[in-house]
């Protein structure tokens with residue numbers, strides 16, 4: 001039976017960005033958004049399974065012109081996949097499904113953008129990219145190092161994703177870290193190919209009132225030093241709890257402190273200018289009913305990343 005198309009007009013686009021049909025077809029899109037509503041191993045507040053849809057809903061209200069880049073990044077083409085069905089069988093099967101889809105996207109030369117869901121998902125795109133690129137760096141913006149060997153009975157817990165990435169032999173740079181265990185602190189001290197920029201180091205420049213001027217501007221220098229550890233190409237994973245929870249309260253594990261909007265943008269713009277970025281994800285949005293600010297922040301962050309990483313829609 002032939003499929004009957006709906007008549008033209010009067011339809012609100014239900015894709016990331018609310019992008020018009022000519023810029024949201026799979027064949028011509030450079031970017032493919034994969035929503036993964038999964039939060040099986042969440043340990044504190046559950047609900048990140050609602051994150052991807054909240055980001056897509058908020059994204060339809062984005063201004064698609066980027067005044068900083070003076071371009072319209074969506075013109076590169078953004079196709080949005082339907083939400084991936086997580087497996088009830090456990091984390092490994094869900095990760096396998098995501099890896100399969102990301103590999104398929106890479107075969108079609110798409111730039112993958114995964115929307116989580118919990119952070120354990122990041123291992124899947126990283127594994128898929130590893131099949132294609134022998135070596136790359138992973139930049140992780142996060143309040144947590146996620147370097148535990150295992151947590152609550154599984155190695156595929158959100159608290160272990162950094163460790164799983166690192167043991168693939170990839171270079172890992174973490175920024176914004178402000179909650180770790182003793183086990184993780186010892187691991188960080190001993191590990192190679194791992195650079196951790198702690199949040200408190202970034203906030204040292206809050207101390208210009210101290211008697212010694214040597215603290216002035218230290219945050220910027222620390223950031224620059226951390227980013228110098230990245231080697232091409234780069235995968236970027238943003239756990240939204242990297243932000244100050246005053247700005248981003250809608251996360252499962254909020255931590256006081258954290259980065260502000262413009263510091264995160266500065267980091268991402270720098271990475272897009274200096275490096276070839278091969279994919280990214282934004283994870284851990286746990287929407288709060290009636291509070292749309294955090295959802296919109298997450299949606300705008302994704303769109304800013306596309307502008308930075310794909311050269312304002314040119315690359």
Ligand SMILES: [Mn+2]
Pocket residue numbers: 119142143144239241242253
């Ligand atoms: Mn985190």
